[in-house]
Amino acid sequence: MSPLDLLQTLGGRALTVFRALGHHAFFFAELLKHLPQALRRFYLVVAQIHAIGNYSLVIIAASGLAVGFVLGLQGYYTLSRYGAAESLGLLVALSLTRELGPVVTALLFAGRAGTSLTAEIGLMKAGEQLAAMEMMAIDPKSRVLAPRFIGGLIAMPLLAAMFSAVGIFGGYVVGVLLIGIDPGQFWSQMQDGVDVFDDVGNGMVKSFVFGVACTFIALYQGYETQATPEGVAQATTRTVVISSLAVLLLDFVLTAVMFSTPR
Amino acid sequence: MGRRGIESLVGVFVLLGIVAIFYLALKAANLASFNTGETYTLIARFDNIGGLKVRAPVRSAGVTIGRVASITLDTKTYQGLVTLEIQKSIEFPVDTSAKILTAGLLGDQYIGLEPGGDDKMLKPGDTIKMTQSAVVLENLIGQFLYNRAAEGPAEKK
Numbered sequence: 477m478s479p480l481d482l483l484q485t486l487g488g489r490a491l492t493v494f495r496a497l498g499h500h501a502f503f504f505a506e507l508l509k510h511l512p513q514a515l516r517r518f519y520l521v522v523a524q525i526h527a528i529g530n531y532s533l534v535i536i537a538a539s540g541l542a543v544g545f546v547l548g549l550q551g552y553y554t555l556s557r558y559g560a561a562e563s564l565g566l567l568v569a570l571s572l573t574r575e576l577g578p579v580v581t582a583l584l585f586a587g588r589a590g591t592s593l594t595a596e597i598g599l600m601k602a603g604e605q606l607a608a609m610e611m612m613a614i615d616p617k618s619r620v621l622a623p624r625f626i627g628g629l630i631a632m633p634l635l636a637a638m639f640s641a642v643g644i645f646g647g648y649v650v651g652v653l654l655i656g657i658d659p660g661q662f663w664s665q666m667q668d669g670v671d672v673f674d675d676v677g678n679g680m681v682k683s684f685v686f687g688v689a690c691t692f693i694a695l696y697q698g699y700e701t702q703a704t705p706e707g708v709a710q711a712t713t714r715t716v717v718i719s720s721l722a723v724l725l726l727d728f729v730l731t732a733v734m735f736s737t738p739r
Numbered sequence: 740m741g742r743r744g745i746e747s748l749v750g751v752f753v754l755l756g757i758v759a760i761f762y763l764a765l766k767a768a769n770l771a772s773f774n775t776g777e778t779y780t781l782i783a784r785f786d787n788i789g790g791l792k793v794r795a796p797v798r799s800a801g802v803t804i805g806r807v808a809s810i811t812l813d814t815k816t817y818q819g820l821v822t823l824e825i826q827k828s829i830e831f832p833v834d835t836s837a838k839i840l841t842a843g844l845l846g847d848q849y850i851g852l853e854p855g856g857d858d859k860m861l862k863p864g865d866t867i868k869m870t871q872s873a874v875v876l877e878n879l880i881g882q883f884l885y886n887r888a889a890e891g892p893a894e895k896k
Contacts, residue, residue: 519742526745529752569767634756641759644767663766670768680760 503696506617507625514622524627528589532635535588536581540639543576544568544646551647552655561657565666568647569640573670573679574735577640579727582686585632586719590694593624594715597698598708606699621695628694632687633680640679678734682727689726690719778824779863780808783837783850788819789873791839791848797823799852804829807850823850832857836869848873 514521551567597620600606606616644666651657670676694715701711785791788810797805805825813820825831834855841848852867861867 519746522746522749523742525749525752529756530748533752533755573763573767631752634753634759637756637759637763640767641762644763666767672764672768676760676763676768 499700500696503699504692507621507692507695510615510618510622511626513618514626517623520619520623521626521630524623525631527592528624528627529631529635532585532588532631533638535584536635536639537642539580539584540577540642541646543580543639544572544643544648545650547571547576547643548647548650548655552651552657561655562661563665564647564651564657565644565662566669568651569644569666569670570675572640572643572647573675575727575731577636577643578679578683578686579723581636581639581683582632582690582723583720585628585635585687586690586694586716586723589628589631590690590715590719591712593628593691593694594698594701594712595708597621597624597695598701598703598711601699601701602703602705602708604703621699624695625691628691629684629687632690633683636683636686637680678730681734682730685726685730686723689722693719693722777827778805779827781823781825781831781861781863781865781867783821783823783867783870784813784816784818785821785837785839785870785872786818787872787875788821789839789848789875791819791821791850791873795847796849797825797852798849799829799831799854804852821850830860833859833861833865834869835861835867836871837867838871839873841874 547568548564551564552561555561555563555567597606600616600620606620609616609619648659648662652659652662697711697715697718701707791807791810793807793810795807796803797807805823808822808824810822811820812818823837831852832855834857836853836855838851838853839848840851
């Protein structure tokens with residue numbers, strides 16, 4: 477291969493990436509344009525919150541409890557070494573509200589709700605239901621995609637808040653009920669160290685951004701899938717991979733922006 | 740399941756989410772003890788503020804009664820200019836003194852107010868005259884070493 481060929485391959489790859497990015501951006505803009513129409517038919521959004529949110533409740537609560545248990549145990553082993561076991565409540569609450577709540581919820585969300593969105597829309601496309609809608613002059617973007625998008629945006633922060641709340645309860649069960657840390661110290665240290673806006677508020681902002689990213693990726697992959705069984709399978713896999721990577725990278729960026737400045 | 744059933748289930752879901760947010764805000768964070776309005780400001784100048792941070796607590800007799808609102812450098816006197824937000828219901832005499840103290844050996848720094856005995860009270864925007872700077876550990880160690888060095892030869896004799 478001559479250097480010129482290499483250069484050509486590089487250019488080709490770069491153009492493909494830029495084209496994909498541009499396509500994503502236009503798709504996102506289209507989706508935003510259709511949001512008001514979806515809000516007008518709010519019962520569609522409600523049905524989607526039911527499909528996305530209610531069915532994710534059990535997995536979110538179970539994982540939150542498990543993460544809270546583990547945080548309580550691991551935190552206690554480390555903190556007791558420095559004679560600061562009473563700070564366990566603070567450790568559990570801060571890690572959950574700032575990081576674990578939004579991030580783990582988003583990862584579970586991508587796996588639980590994102591895949592079903594992609595598969596559903598992909599199969600609608602494969603079964604030419606979307607084409608049929610267009611034939612009836614119904615825009616599938618405003619009828620199918622936009623309600624799911626809004627449903628994801630509403631469900632995600634609520635799920636993350638539940639995850640953190642259940643996780644703190646799990647930390648309480650392990651720390652106070654099993655290990656026997658003073659409950660007064662547990663709660664007061666937590667309340668002294670956790671700030672409503674800096675910690676809880678920023679966590680909510682994070683989970684909202686993750687909700688936008690995960691839902692959008694799932695919808696895009698479903699809508700742009702190849703209308704074959706293999707295509708839908710690949711799109712579903714891509715949803716999980718891309719969503720997880722996007723969440724972790726976005727989390728780094730958001731953390732750097734939100735928490736790097738000392739208060 | 741009809742639309743009504745789905746709507747009520749979603750209602751339960753949203754309610755749970757809101758309850759979780761309030762639980763985080765009230766039980767895990769400090770919204771309950773968070774006083775938004777109803778404060779007045781006092782100003783204190785310190786030669787050295789040490790590691791004092793904005794939003795650090797202001798305490799009197801150990802009770803938190805306010806927060807540090809801002810920290811800037813007074814360009815005329817080159818002192819740290821600290822603005823305090825104190826709960827409106829609590830007034831302090833004019834000869835109150837402000838100290839920068841540390842919670843525990845390595846804890847966060849906060850401002851302690853010690854009320855004086857004057858009849859006149861500080862008005863909003865007033866300056867606290869008597870201040871004591873933060874204890875800087877390096878200076879303390881330096882002073883200690885200096886004293887030891889001065890004592891050293893005398894002990895040998």
